[in-house]
Amino acid sequence: MSELAYILLKTLQNKFDEVSVLIEEKNNVMVKLWNSEPSVTQSWLQTSIQLRLAKSRRLWILDYDSKDPLYIVKNAEEVLKLASRIEESELYAPLPEPGKCSPLTNTYDPNVESSMNDPSRLVEEMVDASISQGVDRVAGTLTLSKTRTILVDTRGFECSEEKTGVEAYIRAFKGEFSGHWAHGSTKLDHNAIREVGRKAGYYATITNKKADISPGEYNVVISPLVAGNLFNYLAYMASALWVLIGFSVFAKYAPGEKIGSDVISLYDKPRDVTLPGVRSFDDEGVETFDKPIIENGLIKNVLHNTATASKLQLKSTGNAGWIYPRAWNLEISSGELKEEELPSIVKNGLIITNNWYTRLQNYYEGYFSTVSRDVALLVRNGEIEGHVGRVRIATSYPRLLSSITGATKNRYDIAWWEVRIPTRAPFLAIENIPITKPEA
Amino acid sequence: MEVSEDVLYRIIERGLALGAKYVEVRFQNDYGYSVTLRNNKLMGTGVFKTKGVGIRVLVNGSLGFAATNSLDLEDLYKTVENAYIRAKATSRLRKNPIEFSEERPGRAKYRVVEKKPLQELKIEDAINVLSEIYKNTAGEIKEAKLVSMVKSLDIHIQEKLVITSEGGYVESYIPRLFIGVNSTLLYQGRSLQRRSEFGASRGAELIDEWKPEVKVRDELLNLEKVLIKGTTPPNEKIDVVVGSEVVGLIVHESSGHPMEADRILGREAAQAGESYVKPDMIGKFRVGNEQATVVEDPTIPGSYGFYLYDDEAVRARPRYLYKEGLLYEPLHNRHTARIFNTSSNGAARAMDYASEPIIRMSNTYLTPGDYKFEELIEDIELGLFVKSYMEWNIDDARWNQRYVGLESYMIRNGELAEPVLNPVLEFTTGWFYSNIVAKDRNLEFYPGTCGKGEPSQGVPVWFGGPNVRLGKMRVGVLK
Structure with missing residues (x-):
């Protein structure tokens, strides 16, 4: 469990009636394609922190893309001063009884993480599958991600889970015609990635004729x-x-x-x-x-x-x-x-x-x-x-x-x-x- | 700034030492709060802060971007290494190296001046502003039912420091205020919904200038009449006049977006699409008549899309997108400027530290004409005036577009007549710009959040124009 989540919970729990800390740690890489070649390779190493704070039925949502606990606590204390000056939130209800923490298994695929430093082979497979359908050029993206989600709250819920993600989509062009396909999964499946390229190419080349319709x-x-x-x-x-x-x-x-x-x-x-x-x-x-x-x-x-x-x-x-x-x-x-x-x-x-x-x-x-x-x-x-x-x-x-x-x-x-x-x-x-x- | 310049320069040194040809480091700090009310009840209060460093590198003709919200030096080194390693890994797939245009690096510090600093606007005062909008309206809507009015007020402070390996250094501070109001009116089984928006870059003095409690009330009173008495438009072709709100959206969608050079070159092909504009059409193709002049200007003081230097440290300036009907100047960053063999016109913007700078609009408008509004419509026997809209869309080449009117009226014998409910305008970009018959002298701006890129980036923009009289067209209805 994240030390940061506990620090925030422990520091704030005596000041508010309810505290929830939701942390997402993300490690993502995205290759964006343009005219069949990468236009940019983007990487993110991020920790986002959200707090739900309640005091006397007043409700605040604090959203930080920052890992600085001192700053976050200082901000939380600032909003506490408002409690007597604003009205109750219409959308306040007490936190529910904590549910069971039983993270799902089989949501993490090590092959996704191990491909992050060099996703070029996967990109090549996807592009080649499209080009093999006879298209002129392709655009699209391949994104590989790893996300860890942590939730702790003052009702006693604490849980974390980890998953990987693959998002792939291709738009293939043949002259004035184009086709598109997409795929999303927690697992890396080479066949599915090739299928994205193949089906985009298939639709781009399914006809070379234009037709007209009336509304x-x-x-x-x-x-x-x-x-x-x-x-x-x-x-x-x-x-x-x-x-x-x-x-x-x-x-x-x-x-x-x-x-x-x-x-x-x-x-x-x-x-x-x-x-x-x-x-x-x-x-x-x-x-x-x-x-x-x-x-x-x-x-x-x-x-x-x-x-x-x-x-x-x-x-x-x-x-x-x-x-x-x-x-x-x-x-x-x-x-x-x-x-x-x-x-x-x-x-x-x-x-x-x-x-x-x-x-x-x-x-x-x-x-x-x-x-x-x-x-x-x-x-x-x-x-x-x-x-x-x-x-x-x-x-x-x-x-x-x-x-x-x-x-x-x-x-x-x-x-x-x-x-x-x-x-x-x-x-x-x-x-x-x-x-x-x-x-x- | 919450990070030392020394740290940012060390990242640049590390990137160059690794072998990058170019390194650009941007510290960006976005923060503020948002309050939301339903009717006059507080739903919730949100506080946000997004702070981190975005790094771009050019390696072997490949462009890498990496971002982190850790300001720890070791994490920042790892981030620049990620940008370098992954860009280098994919460089083998590039046939044409990415290069940037030569530019004089911008060196400047600037900030928007606020009479009443936004950071001093208390949350309880913001709640009162929103509460007044409802109180001022609810009692006035008498025949229809104001089912709900959900309002939010957002303050957003944006601080940036961009430093490049070529000597660029630009520090900026831009405060933005936004109010959005979603209203639903019901009358005998019919309904109507409106989203009203106010947005600009300045201080809390904007609230007094906007008078949202008056504008929203007046508009909803008009919309109540549209809901109760609105008819369907006639089937035959009629003269159409579009209000400045609709005109602003039209020029944003059909001159701003298609004149983004990255879109013209296909960089957004799999996301927001390409453009009907091809590179060899610039300066040659005439999309409209002599009235079709569209300006894009980030330097308008107080505007929602305001900035003076872009995120590649290039100085911003006004540009003509369309000039008297001619495709005139696309929006460029340094990459597309190089391909077009020209200079960047400073259009690279990033939503936050975690976003790569890409070509974006700022404030886009159709230039006004000389007429009074009454003169625009005085010789129309049978026509339609569409003042506002709710639904709209345009195809991914920015040619085939649709707007569904909200506050709309028939024009009969030169005067506004009975209201019309949900008239549908569907036309092409070529038709619109070739059918501008006349423009009035009003120039109004409206705020929007423009989406583009992958991951999608929403950036604040203004769009606007005068009221515009168009040629005859057939108006549709909802089915």
């Missing part, structure tokens, strides 16, 4: 990258805090109400040891557990910490965040569709392989749009006609979720710039969804 409603298949992005936004909105303040599509619904079709389920999976968001305890020392957010189209859970749960006389779901409850890892349910049969599944419509820039007009109603990037394929009579360029999915979450008709059996573990909560996702088939693009 309208289409049957669409979205890739695991697109599903990952859209369900990441859904998971943010599943945070009980966003629900409480009305900036969530879940605010309109009660648990058990239907928001999607029968075939769609979304799970928070903190205890999945292959996905890099794995955590055995949350920031309040509650043991995490896997749970459905949506199951067979029905809302099952929003994500709580003790404070949000207590407002509704519920129990924490092990998703603290001291202020914002959040998902750890996501898993979207699989189905019976076959990935190799996507064009015939769509029959007439679009296959959208990647997207970005999802934004909402109204979180309460769930109105959003997102823009496709990389290849978006027009399918007619089960045959690929060509790439339609950049188009938008522009609709609401309830309509999107209710229009999902199926999922592939095969799923991928996705993490990249636009999918920050690691997500295991299939291809999803959606019917009659609005697609827009500019007239001029």
Whole structure:
């Protein structure tokens, strides 16, 4: 256990009613690629310290990217002086009974750490796999990480756990066409890294024809990258805090109400040891557990910490965040569709392989749009006609979720710039969804 | 500064001794606090401090960056060694060596002057500022229901000391104040949400100048009418006037981002994307008409994106991104300037010590025109005025873009008429800049946090412009 955590706890515990110390020690390396070669190799050796301090139901969150305990204690003492001058926090609830400290095993892969000083071979494998598909150039990143998380608090919880992480993504270009793929894991899997390059190259070269469409409603298949992005936004909105303040599509619904079709389920999976968001305890020392957010189209859970749960006389779901409850890892349910049969599944419509820039007009109603990037394929009579360029999915979450008709059996573990909560996702088939693009 | 210059110079010496061609060391200290209220109840108080050293090295034509928040000399040596070793290891994959443009190294110390220093703004006073916004508004919203108003006030002090192996030395102190307000209105099953923002680089005197309790109230009263009475826009093509808030976002997205030289060259290809602009289009391609002049200027006093020297110790200056419709000057750092055979124009910024300096916007605006607002719309028989937005996005080449209006009104016979709910504008960059019919003389700025890079870096920016009359277009609706 970290000496620093104890020093802070011991020094502050007599001054506040409650003290929690959360420390993350990170050792990361990231190679960023540009025109098939590294643009920069970045390394971080960081210790971040967060304190949750409570006194007379007043609550402070202190966030330090600094290892100087004297400075931190001095700051904490400064905020203590405010206790009599500010009101109680609406989001205060006493720390819960400490959970069991039982760190998950198999979250650390020594091969990740041993590759940090020279990740060039892994980068080469990923790039070569893409180039071998006949692409002109690639961009992307490979990130290797090691994280140790330590939590101690005045209720007696103390625990630490260690994990490694691999995040790899490639965007491959062939003339005006591009393809993208991504992978995230706690383990180093050479095949998965090569698969990132290969699938990005595959989509960049899947067609050399352009096609045109008019705005309208289409049957669409979205890739695991697109599903990952859209369900990441859904998971943010599943945070009980966003629900409480009305900036969530879940605010309109009660648990058990239907928001999607029968075939769609979304799970928070903190205890999945292959996905890099794995955590055995949350920031309040509650043991995490896997749970459905949506199951067979029905809302099952929003994500709580003790404070949000207590407002509704519920129990924490092990998703603290001291202020914002959040998902750890996501898993979207699989189905019976076959990935190799996507064009015939769509029959007439679009296959959208990647997207970005999802934004909402109204979180309460769930109105959003997102823009496709990389290849978006027009399918007619089960045959690929060509790439339609950049188009938008522009609709609401309830309509999107209710229009999902199926999922592939095969799923991928996705993490990249636009999918920050690691997500295991299939291809999803959606019917009659609005697609827009500019007239001029 | 909380680190001695001597230590930073020793890191540079160590990097050079290892064999690096160039070493740049940046001590950065970001600190402040944030208070958040729901309605008039305090949700929480946060205090943050991010302090450490970011180091860049050039080794065998390969660029390495490493960062640590330990100020212990041995840890700092290990950090520069990490930067060196890992950059050298990947240098074998580089076919074209990374080189920097020749620049006169900046040597300066500067700080933003505050009438009421932000560090002296007491948390309880900050809470009162936010509480007043709610109190001043809640009783005024009578027909619709103000379901919730979540407000935050952030003070952020940023101190930097950049020292380079080429003689650069720049020390800066920039205080920033930000207020954000998320509001939800409900009326008979319909809802509307707005995020209002205030941000600038100065002291607490900004609060008196902004008058957030008045501006938020007035805006929500207008939005209440939009929610209750808002109609859908007509289906035929109509004249469209976009307000300065929307114009500011448009120029940020479709002139600022596509004119970032690293994006033009593909360095962000797998993240925020590339650009419709290609290197050989600079100075030749006309994207718009003579009204399409966009300026990017980090030196605007008090601006949210203010700085005088960038994080490569290059002096900042205003630049024309588009000049009378012509692609004029991209934003450069020393790396892209070398490739373009020009000089850096000082656009390298890092969010914190743990972030590499990359090309960023600062304050971007469409230059104003001569008209009064009334003159912009006086001869429009049937049109739409979109004053503010909530949803927006643009494709990764910065061409195909969309904005969904929030406070919007029909224009009938030269005057603003009934409100319109959620009108959708979807157009291309070429269409927008070629269809600027007229601009009024107002120049308003709005704060934003611009995201870019990997790991993603959010940096403060302003964007702005006048109210702009465009040509006719078809307006969409939400589905």
